[in-house]
Amino acid sequence: MTYLPTAEHDELRAVVRELADEKIAPRAAEIDEKAEFPEDLRQLLAQQDLLGTCFEEQHGGTALDTLAQTILVEEIARADATTSLIPIVQKLGALPIILAGSDEQKDRYFPRLASGEWLIAFGLTEAAAGSDVASNRMRAVRDGDEYVLNGSKRFITHGSVANVLTVFAITDAEAGGRKGMSAFIVEADTPGFAAPRVEHKMGIRGSPTAELTFDDVRVPSTNRLGEEGDGFKIAMETLDRSRLGIAAQAVGIAQGAIDAAVAYAADRQQFGQRVADFQGIQWMLADMASQNEAARQLTYAAAARVDADAPDLPYWTSSAKLVAGDTAMRVTTDAVQVLGGYGYITEYPVERMMRDAKITQLYEGTQQIQRLIVARQLLQRAGVAKRGS
Amino acid sequence: MKIVVCIKQVPATGADKRYTADLRLDRTGVEAIINPLDEYAIEQALRLADAGTADSVTYLCMGPDQASEALRRALAMGGDDAVLITDAALAGADEWTTAKVLAAALDKLAPDVALMGMASDDARGSLVPGAVAAMRDVPLLSYGSELALADGEARVRRLSATGFDWIAAPLPVVATVTDQVGEPRYASLKGIMAAKRKPLETWSLGDLELSADDLHGAALTTVTDTRAPEEKPPTERIENVPAPEAAAKIADWLEQRKLI
Numbered sequence: 001m002t003y004l005p006t007a008e009h010d011e012l013r014a015v016v017r018e019l020a021d022e023k024i025a026p027r028a029a030e031i032d033e034k035a036e037f038p039e040d041l042r043q044l045l046a047q048q049d050l051l052g053t054c055f056e057e058q059h060g061g062t063a064l065d066t067l068a069q070t071i072l073v074e075e076i077a078r079a080d081a082t083t084s085l086i087p088i089v090q091k092l093g094a095l096p097i098i099l100a101g102s103d104e105q106k107d108r109y110f111p112r113l114a115s116g117e118w119l120i121a122f123g124l125t126e127a128a129a130g131s132d133v134a135s136n137r138m139r140a141v142r143d144g145d146e147y148v149l150n151g152s153k154r155f156i157t158h159g160s161v162a163n164v165l166t167v168f169a170i171t172d173a174e175a176g177g178r179k180g181m182s183a184f185i186v187e188a189d190t191p192g193f194a195a196p197r198v199e200h201k202m203g204i205r206g207s208p209t210a211e212l213t214f215d216d217v218r219v220p221s222t223n224r225l226g227e228e229g230d231g232f233k234i235a236m237e238t239l240d241r242s243r244l245g246i247a248a249q250a251v252g253i254a255q256g257a258i259d260a261a262v263a264y265a266a267d268r269q270q271f272g273q274r275v276a277d278f279q280g281i282q283w284m285l286a287d288m289a290s291q292n293e294a295a296r297q298l299t300y301a302a303a304a305r306v307d308a309d310a311p312d313l314p315y316w317t318s319s320a321k322l323v324a325g326d327t328a329m330r331v332t333t334d335a336v337q338v339l340g341g342y343g344y345i346t347e348y349p350v351e352r353m354m355r356d357a358k359i360t361q362l363y364e365g366t367q368q369i370q371r372l373i374v375a376r377q378l379l380q381r382a383g384v385a386k387r388g389s
Numbered sequence: 390m391k392i393v394v395c396i397k398q399v400p401a402t403g404a405d406k407r408y409t410a411d412l413r414l415d416r417t418g419v420e421a422i423i424n425p426l427d428e429y430a431i432e433q434a435l436r437l438a439d440a441g442t443a444d445s446v447t448y449l450c451m452g453p454d455q456a457s458e459a460l461r462r463a464l465a466m467g468g469d470d471a472v473l474i475t476d477a478a479l480a481g482a483d484e485w486t487t488a489k490v491l492a493a494a495l496d497k498l499a500p501d502v503a504l505m506g507m508a509s510d511d512a513r514g515s516l517v518p519g520a521v522a523a524m525r526d527v528p529l530l531s532y533g534s535e536l537a538l539a540d541g542e543a544r545v546r547r548l549s550a551t552g553f554d555w556i557a558a559p560l561p562v563v564a565t566v567t568d569q570v571g572e573p574r575y576a577s578l579k580g581i582m583a584a585k586r587k588p589l590e591t592w593s594l595g596d597l598e599l600s601a602d603d604l605h606g607a608a609l610t611t612v613t614d615t616r617a618p619e620e621k622p623p624t625e626r627i628e629n630v631p632a633p634e635a636a637a638k639i640a641d642w643l644e645q646r647k648l649i
């Protein structure tokens with residue numbers, strides 16, 4: 001299995017980097033300070049066809065391979081983590097439909113998602129159900145040709161700006177979360193749906209993280225994904241793939257911090273020399289760069305497994321997200337150190353990158369959950385998996 | 390209406406410029422880009438195509454094999470097809486030769502408008518458009534901040550000291566535009582993918598029925614010396630003083646130099 005970037009991947013990286021350097025990076029500090037969703041950049045990404053990379057050409061997408069999608073996210077995150085969530089969540093929200101949707105559902109929603117005219121969100125987490133997805137409480141009750149959804153969701157990225165959402169709800173309470181959960185496509189203008197509140201956050205501050213309420217929301221049964229009871233499986237298969245986007249985001253954030261730290265160290269003079277000439281700083285820069293390179297290559301290796309639909313895909317994507325998230329946190333913290341006091345103030349981007357990096361250790365499964373997945377895969381390989389897991 | 394945009398591939402703006410032993414620009418290992426001022430010509434042509442005024446946009450470039458990358462980049466922004474003129478006999482071409490070759494290619498392509506940038510970023514001759522117009526015996530409409538086409542006529546809007554002028558000439562014309570045209574678009578992902586399938590032809594001097602003899606070798610001119618420009622003395626500034634005091638200081642300065 002090869003996963004080295006080709007000339008076409010390099011070309012994509014160059015094109016996205018130019019756009020990110022010229023149009024996205026200059027907006028990053030303002031987006032963070034105002035905690036405002038960057039609608040202008042969403043439109044720019046749509047116009048450049050960068051929100052349709054996971055969709056087929058027949059739906060107006062560009063059907064790039066997973067490595068190319070990874071590079072795209074990485075290069076945007078290098079400039080601004082908030083903006084990188086626009087393509088990340090466009091894929092996260094669409095994956096349940098890609099994996100379990102009917103042709104009719106794909107034809108209905110994908111053209112508007114591929115063009116970027118519509119945004120989609122992924123509604124799984126609830127206040128009482130975070131890592132423990134199966135403890136979801138939101139209900140969907142069948143009523144003729146419709147389902148009636150009641151309950152609430154929390155921490156839903158783009159929940160307040162999306163036009164459509166994939167939402168997970170319990171259709172069979174007795175069967176429990178694992179067997180009794182189903183997935184639905186819900187359009188945001190359906191009566192009874194609301195996004196009453198967004199969170200105040202430490203990082204990715206321009207990305208709206210919304211609370212969602214469902215009050216007798218009627219959804220046609222044709223909007224159910226797969227069969228009743230498929231919801232948990234669809235959610236897990238989605239996350240097994242989508243968390244690679246978070247690994248890519250982490251690699252990009254870290255790269256932005258490395259580039260800022262190198263530029264600063266080469267310029268700043270203390271004790272009559274550039275701080276870049278102190279070996280103590282050089283060692284820090286070398287560790288930052290080499291560790292992020294390792295995270296990047298693991299992420300690319302995992303991308304190849306996603307395209308190959310490898311049976312041990314969760315081992316790869318969880319390892320990549322675990323390593324890349326922890327690396328991003330360490331690297332951005334060290335970048336602040338390289339800049340000294342200037343690293344701690346908002347005039348320089350690294351404090352923002354450090355705040356942004358933290359989320360990559362939390363969402364789409366915390367680092368603890370990634371370890372749980374990797375360990376489970378290890379035990380399975382060794383033939384000593386616990387029964388029922 | 391048919392537009393041909395002439396684009397030059399140049400070393401990246403920030404790149405270190407080195408010379409070879411015979412005082413030609415050493416391009417080996419230097420990142421090459423579309424001449425930034427030509428991107429405005431591309432943008433102008435594509436706007437006319439978007440508006441339905443231009444039926445086709447062709448890119449024309451004279452340069453080494455690697456200049457095809459510049460043409461692909463242009464095709465990713467939009468347009469229909471491209472022609473690269475490349476020939477060993479053209480190494481070291483000067484303004485006259487460049488113009489002669491472009492003029493021959495334009496005779497063959499027969500566009501309504503040959504659109505060019507206002508200057509190249511590396512040599513900054515600003516001579517090629519005028520020379521091409523003269524060689525083809527067609528009008529030159531230069532330094533437009535906008536190009537308009539209608540009723541068999543091309544018009545450019547040119548900024549002047551007091552406002553702007555519209556200058557018109559019957560087609561076909563050579564026209565140049567400035568950076569006032571508006572920001573050049575970025576290539577979209579679909580544009581990049583589509584560009585790979587757009588026709589890109591390569592022509593040699595033979596295809597233009599030109600010979601090395603017609604070109605008197607590659608150049609009429611010889612570069613005998615290159616020098617960095619002399620540094621100017623630092624600008625003296627008179628700041629943060631009341632106007633009468635500033636006026637007196639300026640008068641003193643001029644008097645000292647016997648200028649008043």
Ligand SMILES: Cc1cc2nc3c(=O)[nH]c(=O)nc-3n(C[C@H](O)[C@H](O)[C@H](O)COP(=O)(O)OP(=O)(O)OC[C@H]3O[C@@H](n4cnc5c(N)ncnc54)[C@H](O)[C@@H]3O)c2cc1C
Nearest residue numbers: 122123124125130131132155156157209363364365366368
């Ligand atoms: C900014 C943001 C955006 C988000 N976007 C989305 C979204 O778009 N869609 C969506 O559905 N969700 C989203 N989430 C939810 C996110 O995925 C959850 O927050 C995350 O999965 C953790 O759940 P929790 O916050 O309830 O933590 P908890 O599950 O309560 O975890 C608390 C602590 O316990 C640890 N822990 C839990 N279980 C175990 C275990 N079995 N073993 C060891 N340790 C354990 C965790 O690692 C953590 O350290 C988002 C969250 C945030 C903050």
Ligand SMILES: Cc1cc2nc3c(=O)[nH]c(=O)nc-3n(C[C@H](O)[C@H](O)[C@H](O)COP(=O)(O)OP(=O)(O)OC[C@H]3O[C@@H](n4cnc5c(N)ncnc54)[C@H](O)[C@@H]3O)c2cc1C
Nearest residue numbers: 395396413414451483484505506508509512514515516517
């Ligand atoms: C010091 C010096 C060293 C040089 N060294 C070299 C060398 O090593 N190799 C070499 O090949 N040339 C060399 N040249 C020649 C020069 O770089 C150009 O190829 C030629 O003289 C065109 O002039 P210009 O770049 O000033 O064009 P300008 O007249 O400034 O260009 C105006 C417009 O004409 C069009 N145009 C110009 N050139 C082309 C082209 N090639 N293809 C398509 N459209 C074009 C563009 O639209 C451009 O915006 C050198 C010139 C000088 C002064």
